[in-house]
Amino acid sequence: MTIDLKTIKHIARLSRISVTDEKAKKLAVDLNSIFDFIEKLNELKTDKIQPLTSIAETTLKLRNDEIKSKNIREEIIKNSPEKNEDYFVVPKVIE
Amino acid sequence: MSKNNNEYLINRKDNQYEVVIGLEVHAQVTSESKLFSSSSTKFGAEPNTQVSLVDAAFPGMLPVINEFCVKQAIKTGIGLKAKINKRSVFDRKNYFYADLPQGYQISQFKDPIVGEGKVILDLPNGQKEIGIERLHLEQDAGKSIHDIDPQSTLVDLNRSGVALMEIVSKPDLRSPEEVSIYIKKLRSIMRYLGTCDGNMQEGSLRADVNVSVRLKGAKDFGTRCEIKNVNSIKFMQSAIDYEANRQVDLIEDGKNIDQETRLFDTKKNETRSMRSKEDAHDYRYFPDPDLLPLEVSDDFIEKLRTDIPELPDDKKKRFIEQFKLSPYEATILVSDIATANYFEEVVAKMGKNRDVKLAVNWITGELFALLNSKNLEISQSPISAKNLSILINLIKNGTISGKIAKTVFEHMVEGDKDPQKIVQEKGLKQQSDPKALEILIDKIINDNREKAIEYKNGKEKLFGFFVGQAMKASGGKANPQLINEILKKKL
Amino acid sequence: MSEIYKQTLSELVNNIKNKKISSEEITKSYIARSEKSKILNTFVTSNFDEALKQAKNFDKKPNFNLKLPGIPIAVKDLFCTKNVKTTAGSKILNNFIPTYESTVTQNMWNEGAILLGKLNCDEFAMGSSNETSYFGNVQSPVDENLVPGGSSGGSASALAAKLTPVTIGTDTGGSIRQPASFTGTVGLKPTYGSCSRYGIVAFASSLDQAGPMSQNVKDCALLHNVISSYDEKDSTSIDFKRSNYSEQLSKNIKGKKIGIPKEYRVEGMPKEIEDLWQKGINYAKDCGAEIVDISLPHTTYALPTYYIVAPAEASSNLARYDGVKYGFRSKGENLIDMYEKTRSEGFGAEVQRRIMIGTYVLSSGYYDAYYLKAQKVRKLIKSDFDEAYKKVDAILTPSTPSAAFKIGEKKDDPVSMYLNDIFTVPVNLAGLPGISIPAGHDSKGYPLGLQIIGKAFDEQNILDIAYAMEEKINFKNKITDWWIK
Ligand SMILES: [Mg+2]
Numbered sequence A: 001m002t003i004d005l006k007t008i009k010h011i012a013r014l015s016r017i018s019v020t021d022e023k024a025k026k027l028a029v030d031l032n033s034i035f036d037f038i039e040k041l042n043e044l045k046t047d048k049i050q051p052l053t054s055i056a057e058t059t060l061k062l063r064n065d066e067i068k069s070k071n072i073r074e075e076i077i078k079n080s081p082e083k084n085e086d087y088f089v090v091p092k093v094i095e
Numbered sequence B: 001m002s003k004n005n006n007e008y009l010i011n012r013k014d015n016q017y018e019v020v021i022g023l024e025v026h027a028q029v030t031s032e033s034k035l036f037s038s039s040s041t042k043f044g045a046e047p048n049t050q051v052s053l054v055d056a057a058f059p060g061m062l063p064v065i066n067e068f069c070v071k072q073a074i075k076t077g078i079g080l081k082a083k084i085n086k087r088s089v090f091d092r093k094n095y096f097y098a099d100l101p102q103g104y105q106i107s108q109f110k111d112p113i114v115g116e117g118k119v120i121l122d123l124p125n126g127q128k129e130i131g132i133e134r135l136h137l138e139q140d141a142g143k144s145i146h147d148i149d150p151q152s153t154l155v156d157l158n159r160s161g162v163a164l165m166e167i168v169s170k171p172d173l174r175s176p177e178e179v180s181i182y183i184k185k186l187r188s189i190m191r192y193l194g195t196c197d198g199n200m201q202e203g204s205l206r207a208d209v210n211v212s213v214r215l216k217g218a219k220d221f222g223t224r225c226e227i228k229n230v231n232s233i234k235f236m237q238s239a240i241d242y243e244a245n246r247q248v249d250l251i252e253d254g255k256n257i258d259q260e261t262r263l264f265d266t267k268k269n270e271t272r273s274m275r276s277k278e279d280a281h282d283y284r285y286f287p288d289p290d291l292l293p294l295e296v297s298d299d300f301i302e303k304l305r306t307d308i309p310e311l312p313d314d315k316k317k318r319f320i321e322q323f324k325l326s327p328y329e330a331t332i333l334v335s336d337i338a339t340a341n342y343f344e345e346v347v348a349k350m351g352k353n354r355d356v357k358l359a360v361n362w363i364t365g366e367l368f369a370l371l372n373s374k375n376l377e378i379s380q381s382p383i384s385a386k387n388l389s390i391l392i393n394l395i396k397n398g399t400i401s402g403k404i405a406k407t408v409f410e411h412m413v414e415g416d417k418d419p420q421k422i423v424q425e426k427g428l429k430q431q432s433d434p435k436a437l438e439i440l441i442d443k444i445i446n447d448n449r450e451k452a453i454e455y456k457n458g459k460e461k462l463f464g465f466f467v468g469q470a471m472k473a474s475g476g477k478a479n480p481q482l483i484n485e486i487l488k489k490k491l
Numbered sequence C: 001m002s003e004i005y006k007q008t009l010s011e012l013v014n015n016i017k018n019k020k021i022s023s024e025e026i027t028k029s030y031i032a033r034s035e036k037s038k039i040l041n042t043f044v045t046s047n048f049d050e051a052l053k054q055a056k057n058f059d060k061k062p063n064f065n066l067k068l069p070g071i072p073i074a075v076k077d078l079f080c081t082k083n084v085k086t087t088a089g090s091k092i093l094n095n096f097i098p099t100y101e102s103t104v105t106q107n108m109w110n111e112g113a114i115l116l117g118k119l120n121c122d123e124f125a126m127g128s129s130n131e132t133s134y135f136g137n138v139q140s141p142v143d144e145n146l147v148p149g150g151s152s153g154g155s156a157s158a159l160a161a162k163l164t165p166v167t168i169g170t171d172t173g174g175s176i177r178q179p180a181s182f183t184g185t186v187g188l189k190p191t192y193g194s195c196s197r198y199g200i201v202a203f204a205s206s207l208d209q210a211g212p213m214s215q216n217v218k219d220c221a222l223l224h225n226v227i228s229s230y231d232e233k234d235s236t237s238i239d240f241k242r243s244n245y246s247e248q249l250s251k252n253i254k255g256k257k258i259g260i261p262k263e264y265r266v267e268g269m270p271k272e273i274e275d276l277w278q279k280g281i282n283y284a285k286d287c288g289a290e291i292v293d294i295s296l297p298h299t300t301y302a303l304p305t306y307y308i309v310a311p312a313e314a315s316s317n318l319a320r321y322d323g324v325k326y327g328f329r330s331k332g333e334n335l336i337d338m339y340e341k342t343r344s345e346g347f348g349a350e351v352q353r354r355i356m357i358g359t360y361v362l363s364s365g366y367y368d369a370y371y372l373k374a375q376k377v378r379k380l381i382k383s384d385f386d387e388a389y390k391k392v393d394a395i396l397t398p399s400t401p402s403a404a405f406k407i408g409e410k411k412d413d414p415v416s417m418y419l420n421d422i423f424t425v426p427v428n429l430a431g432l433p434g435i436s437i438p439a440g441h442d443s444k445g446y447p448l449g450l451q452i453i454g455k456a457f458d459e460q461n462i463l464d465i466a467y468a469m470e471e472k473i474n475f476k477n478k479i480t481d482w483w484i485k
């Protein structure tokens, strides 16, 4: 199987990574060689195998419904590249 | 469009179209803290003041699930007579958006916590069962604000991570009216359970509405459109009406309907396409590796089952049997748990010689009108159940007439006053002393000799005139039954 | 007493408890050496002034009951450290200063350790040579122009060059064990769920584990005592009975059954590695262990499985780096444009490549063929180990298929780079503990390591085996101070 440039651009879009044609070509080469190597899995028949969803041998722990986190707005917004006092700021979105 | 027999059909030339609707309701779980973090869920806080490091998706932050939210979802599932899944899995739904800090929403995709169930609707012409496909737990996103800053969109993450139950119906709804009744019923069940406050103004209940149309009698479904995030019943109804007609027009014009996500513009009262097609969503769901599968025991579920209160359908049945209410009256009284409780409290406080019918009339009549005019919930009623029961008993035992009772009721509004005191203070007690009334009536007959003669000569309509005069003379306090009896005797 | 920086962790702890040296002296010694070792490019952020201050504070009010009393330690820059920049080796986090502390590092500070600085690593821990860091490649102290391995390359290099007495790394597919092997040091990847992932920049959540790196097995056990803990803040943290690894450490491994998996004899394996392995088998026998041939039939499928599972999880874990809440942001005409520019300028090539792989294997139409398939094969790999452990107590393999290579040598061939992790990756997929210990040198004099893989939660056992073998192997590292002029 080969991954074509159109697919590369589609994946890049889904990943929110911009790609030039040149970059897409390079990525296509890399990804194709990686997927050639991944295709080895097709040798295995796995129809009857249950997928492993978690490696941790335990069940999900449940926490109590308690408010422990206080107002830490300053801390939350501090690292933001663009902000005002109250909000995170992003380029205007038109729905 | 015709609405005969409550059927909602769209007519074009020779064709009649039926509308098929399915709802994905997002109900905010009533809880103190969020689904996977310990920050508050309280509504109306200053922006970004209820945001933890987990909610804002800081590097290395991990989700830890809130047990109460799990219980709430299971309780709701029980209320929907649904299958509770002992094992469910949290998945990541991946997409980028400004108010989605993780770049994914933790939701349940393949294995939801609750499976198939049902909701019974009381329609004017009988009952209808609406199938529930599933209920799953997921995180709410934050809020993007587009209208504060002209250049930028602002992001408030207070809602980010709040627990939602997504309740997916089967495509069993057929009209905007049914949708309205369905939402109200769902809300009622959740309020009974205390699992969602159902407050639509605060966004605790929203729905994605899936609409398609087909020729009446057709078997196959048409192409559906999803109208996203509609937050009032009225808007849902308008949106469905608009969308169904839009789709019919397209079909009539021989055009195709694109399966797409649409937005309801509340100002223009129409739906429009929301996201461009090239950005077709591919959510890349996969099990969240930060969380293990959620496993609950039979014991855990059974304990919750014993916590389930009497739900609307059962309460309605009991009201009909116990209080001899009509199905219509019962439906109204059980629709809201607070109303049902109020009603039962009034009845209980009325004591042995109670008049349930009278109580129903006063609650659904005067009290509802009062609440409506003041825009209040029954829980905020200015008149307590206790005082209303006293008032009704005053009518029942003849202390005041129904008419006077209305005056008393008006006085009761101010400060939830005891109606007995009002009657006493204002001297509104009914005159039931036959001797006093006889004197009063004698005077009226005397003052209106000519009319009395006309009556005797057969002008029976004049009887009402005498009753009116007597009531007026007594300041409305005379016992109308006695007046009738005495007048008949004297005339 | 030898020079301070040459002492092992347990020597330092003893000397400080016996008041032979002060925390300030130790700290100064490491700082001075680090200042002379900048060419190795191990530190992304140094915390020297603050460390000195804390050392002096410790000396004023010492608490000798602690496990790491006044010991300065540098850590991989993947652990979030409160008020100290944390970059994960990426431009996208270049200016990120956490307001919180990872559980693992907090455990260390609670036991008296002092943060010396943040160590370079492959960007988001994606790499096997520490060449993908935004802050440049790390130089191995073993030889000029040699890679230290990755992704915990800065940690391995700093440890081998004695710029920190011990350190911690993270291991998703071999990122502790492979650099340990390349630098002649000891590295333990604990059982999944042993060390909390809270506050560690995530790469692949179902595989990531933090672990100790040290000069010898005893130090490794000592540090593991400190960092392994049950943590309510991590839903995958496991509440099991943790032993006191250093106190219970024993060289008596008589009668222990050690498995030799035939599938690890991979095609094209250098003779040096083959010989090293045989030497290891002989040492184990010398220690009284019984050698058992075993089979892990799905071994060859581990790497392809890993290169589906890890990128898939990473593609989602790294979605939060979008220029909105923290880190680097590039200007964009609109929101999507901002995202795309931020992420293509903020992430390096390898990270972008893996995000793309991960997005692809999860995307509609490919999920079943790739991701689901990989989850099933992962089950088979886990079952292989379960079967094997019915017969043996531990498994012995080489740590890597070769010794360290030159900087730039494999940079343009991702697949050959990925093959570095062929012996370590199955351990992560199965969630098991594995330790790499130095066991010899190749013809060029570069270190080679052996890996001991244990049952889940059986760290004590592999530490014991490593401890016993370490004595027999008697590894001497050949590192000169060539970089100090
Ligand atoms: Mg939806």
Ligand SMILES: [Zn+2]
Residues within 6 Å of the ligand: B026, B138, B166
């Ligand atoms: Zn939803």
